[in-house]
Amino acid sequence: MLRTLFATFLLMISAPVVAQNLSVDINQGVSRPLPIAIPDFTTRTDVETPAGTTAQLGVRVAEVVTNDLKSSGLFRPIDKLAFTTTVRYPDVLSPQFANWRTVAAQALVTGFAERQADGSITVGCYLYDVFSEEVLVREGFNTEPRNWRRAAHKCADAVYSRLTGEAGYFDSRIVYVSETGPATSRIKRLAVMDQDGANHRFLTNGQNLVLTPRFSANDQTVAYLSYAQNRPRIYSYDIASGQQRLIGDFPNMSFAPRFSPDGRQLAFSQSRAGNTDVYIMNSDGGNVRRLTTSPGIDTAPSFSPDGRRIAFESDRGGSQQIYTMNVDGSNQQRISFGDGRYGTPVWSPRGDLIAMTKIGGGKFRIGVMRPDGSGERLLTDSWQDEGPTWSPNGRVIMFFRSRQGGGADLHSIDLTGINERRIPTPLEGSDPAWSALLP
Amino acid sequence: MTEGRALTLAGVAHIALFAALSLSWSLFGDDEPLYDEPVSVEFVEIGDMPTVTERLEPTLATQPRETVDAPDVEPEVAELEMEAAELPELSTESELPPVEKPPEPKPEKKPPAAKAPAKPKPKSEAKPAPKKQELTEAVDLSKKQSDKVRTEQDFASMITDALPEQVALSSVQQTTLAGAIRDRIYKCWDPSAGGPDSGSIVTTLRVKAAKSGEIIGRPTMVKQTGSGNAGYKRAARDAAIRAVMNPSCSLKGLPAELYAGGWEDFTLNFDPKDF
Numbered sequence: 001m002l003r004t005l006f007a008t009f010l011l012m013i014s015a016p017v018v019a020q021n022l023s024v025d026i027n028q029g030v031s032r033p034l035p036i037a038i039p040d041f042t043t044r045t046d047v048e049t050p051a052g053t054t055a056q057l058g059v060r061v062a063e064v065v066t067n068d069l070k071s072s073g074l075f076r077p078i079d080k081l082a083f084t085t086t087v088r089y090p091d092v093l094s095p096q097f098a099n100w101r102t103v104a105a106q107a108l109v110t111g112f113a114e115r116q117a118d119g120s121i122t123v124g125c126y127l128y129d130v131f132s133e134e135v136l137v138r139e140g141f142n143t144e145p146r147n148w149r150r151a152a153h154k155c156a157d158a159v160y161s162r163l164t165g166e167a168g169y170f171d172s173r174i175v176y177v178s179e180t181g182p183a184t185s186r187i188k189r190l191a192v193m194d195q196d197g198a199n200h201r202f203l204t205n206g207q208n209l210v211l212t213p214r215f216s217a218n219d220q221t222v223a224y225l226s227y228a229q230n231r232p233r234i235y236s237y238d239i240a241s242g243q244q245r246l247i248g249d250f251p252n253m254s255f256a257p258r259f260s261p262d263g264r265q266l267a268f269s270q271s272r273a274g275n276t277d278v279y280i281m282n283s284d285g286g287n288v289r290r291l292t293t294s295p296g297i298d299t300a301p302s303f304s305p306d307g308r309r310i311a312f313e314s315d316r317g318g319s320q321q322i323y324t325m326n327v328d329g330s331n332q333q334r335i336s337f338g339d340g341r342y343g344t345p346v347w348s349p350r351g352d353l354i355a356m357t358k359i360g361g362g363k364f365r366i367g368v369m370r371p372d373g374s375g376e377r378l379l380t381d382s383w384q385d386e387g388p389t390w391s392p393n394g395r396v397i398m399f400f401r402s403r404q405g406g407g408a409d410l411h412s413i414d415l416t417g418i419n420e421r422r423i424p425t426p427l428e429g430s431d432p433a434w435s436a437l438l439p
Numbered sequence: 440m441t442e443g444r445a446l447t448l449a450g451v452a453h454i455a456l457f458a459a460l461s462l463s464w465s466l467f468g469d470d471e472p473l474y475d476e477p478v479s480v481e482f483v484e485i486g487d488m489p490t491v492t493e494r495l496e497p498t499l500a501t502q503p504r505e506t507v508d509a510p511d512v513e514p515e516v517a518e519l520e521m522e523a524a525e526l527p528e529l530s531t532e533s534e535l536p537p538v539e540k541p542p543e544p545k546p547e548k549k550p551p552a553a554k555a556p557a558k559p560k561p562k563s564e565a566k567p568a569p570k571k572q573e574l575t576e577a578v579d580l581s582k583k584q585s586d587k588v589r590t591e592q593d594f595a596s597m598i599t600d601a602l603p604e605q606v607a608l609s610s611v612q613q614t615t616l617a618g619a620i621r622d623r624i625y626k627c628w629d630p631s632a633g634g635p636d637s638g639s640i641v642t643t644l645r646v647k648a649a650k651s652g653e654i655i656g657r658p659t660m661v662k663q664t665g666s667g668n669a670g671y672k673r674a675a676r677d678a679a680i681r682a683v684m685n686p687s688c689s690l691k692g693l694p695a696e697l698y699a700g701g702w703e704d705f706t707l708n709f710d711p712k713d714f
Binding site: 021022023024025026027028029030031032034074101104106129131132136161162163164165166350352394395416 | 608613616617620621624625626627628629630631632633634635637645657668670671672673674675677680681682684685686687700701702704705706707708709710711712713714
């Protein structure tokens with residue numbers, strides 16, 4: 001009897017040991033671009049379209065997707081020369097994963113271009129996890145052949161979004177000031193282009209000086225400053241229709257317009273009797289209200305994404321610093337306290353950061369800080385970087401860099417401060433403004 | 440109480456304990472929806488841009504990947520319509536800044552929407568169902584076995600056989616093995632994707648490995664905590680699974696003597712807090 005009970009006891013105490021799994025904590029990792037294979041998109045039947053044959057479109061679409069993903073700094077597209085297989089039409093849905101593992105791809109993008117009976121094209125876009133052989137994205141777009149680049153950007157956005165968890169930003173536009181000519185007679189024109197520099201076109205002819213274009217968050221309207229008739233005033237330009245109009249015909253100089261997140265209001269600055277303050281008005285120019293009253297220069301207002309707060313710069317304390325306030329002008333407080341001066345605050349679309357220009361040590365640098373002023377971090381280190389604008393997903397900042405010998409061009413940098421890129425423009429460029437993701 | 444009854448009691452206790460411990464994963468797991476909110480890409484009408492009239496929701500693969508018939512392969516496609524561009528009208532107000540002539544407008548013709556191609560129809564190559572005769576035989580065999588009158592000794596040995604053949608690792612062995620696994624996996628883990636609060640996402644995977652070091656099947660996520668953003672959590676899960684399944688970071692060469700009860704079946708907690 002005793003022997004039996006003892007045996008039972010021994011069996012019972014042995015059980016928990018058997019059921020216990022080994023648990024391993026992984027607290028370290030590495031940060032490196034994800035190797036991704038993007039073979040040419042294929043076509044079932046190669047036919048002509050106004051933008052080239054469908055086979056040619058497939059190659060171009062893959063190039064755009066490749067460039068988009070590479071420019072993010074988060075992906076490393078694998079050189080096509082390394083590919084050990086050619087993707088044909090059936091392979092789009094049935095990749096030979098072993099071939100992609102041999103080139104160390106972790107993700108695979110395949111797709112096709114086809115012409116439809118009505119003349120439109122269909123771009124199919126697929127993303128696979130090469131290790132698990134799981135399809136992660138399966139989308140397609142019909143559009144007119146001339147808009148094939150947008151379909152490619154949409155594909156890249158879908159891939160980016162699925163693999164990072166964030167919204168994409170490739171299907172978006174940049175409006176900026178294109179510059180040319182000597183400093184004494186500089187010609188400045190409004191220009192718009194895709195975020196990768198494609199589809200560039202000028203909006204104004206350069207007869208009048210233009211400055212600080214800003215996109216509305218919910219349509220393709222741009223507010224900007226023009227010196228038409230030598231009076232600096234705020235205009236809006238509807239890119240879709242080409243129509244423009246004067247907003248608020250004020251007797252005084254008005255500048256630095258910025259749309260509210262819902263597009264219904266504009267914050268801006270106005271100089272009256274030597275004092276510059278921040279104002280707000282409806283986007284049609286009505287219901288003008290003054291938000292700041294302090295002596296000195298209050299300017300460069302920028303809304304928080306919830307529309308409740310405004311960041312701006314002010315020299316009311318003796319030097320140029322960043323302040324925030326409620327949208328009715330109450331609760332004004334300084335948030336920048338580091339060495340040097342701070343200007344051009346721009347609230348991130350995610351709301352977690354404010355981009356700014358830090359001035360000090362003979363340099364203008366682009367940096368970010370939290371809305372309470374903490375966590376200041378400089379991202380660039382050049383002679384004169386200024387005018388930050390956020391990508392729609394709040395992960396990349398575009399700005400313009402002036403050269404000491406004269407001239408300026410556009411650059412972008414992501415929040416890591418590592419992936420800096422120059423944005424190609426036909427002429428020199430300044431004052432970029434990034435649109436929201438195109439609808 | 441006879442010795443036989445004591446063994447029977449012990450056996451029942453073991454089964455109960457084993458079942459409770461096995462179920463603990465599901466009981467303590469995070470019951471939040473873990474993934475697969477569709478990533479949306481949609482168009483709306485803007486000037487001379489394409490317009491999506493139907494939102495396409497990406498779906499996970501349902502078709503077998505090695506049995507696609509080319510002529511039937513069609514993706515799910517969002518239908519877009521081209522809106523003809525409005526003829527830009529420049530204001531004639533003399534105050535307005537001169538404007539570049541907008542691009543040549545297209546005739547205001549709305550082409551018919553393209554029909555979305557049919558969804559891919561994978562060729563089914565399911566394995567044939569077992570013949571009825573075979574199934575019947577299997578049931579009969581099972582019944583015969585369950586009806587067999589076992590001796591108490593048989594019952595005790597059956598319990599022992601049902602338990603995985605594992606060894607209990609000492610704490611030193613566990614620490615050593617955990618370090619060895621960590622050294623393999625972290626080199627393939629990139630937790631940098633995601634957004635502001637992605638650093639709070641802890642992903643726990645259950646991994647089963649063969650003695651050769653190959654991962655058996657696909658690691659399963661047993662728990663995920665932190666962040667309310669489904670996209671960030673899905674990206675964190677995928678990054679963790681990629682790290683485990685990356686051949687560059689395989690478990691090949693781990694101590695064979697620590698396989699049973701060690702790295703044959705273990706969990707990995709991916710915590711980017713300090714990354």
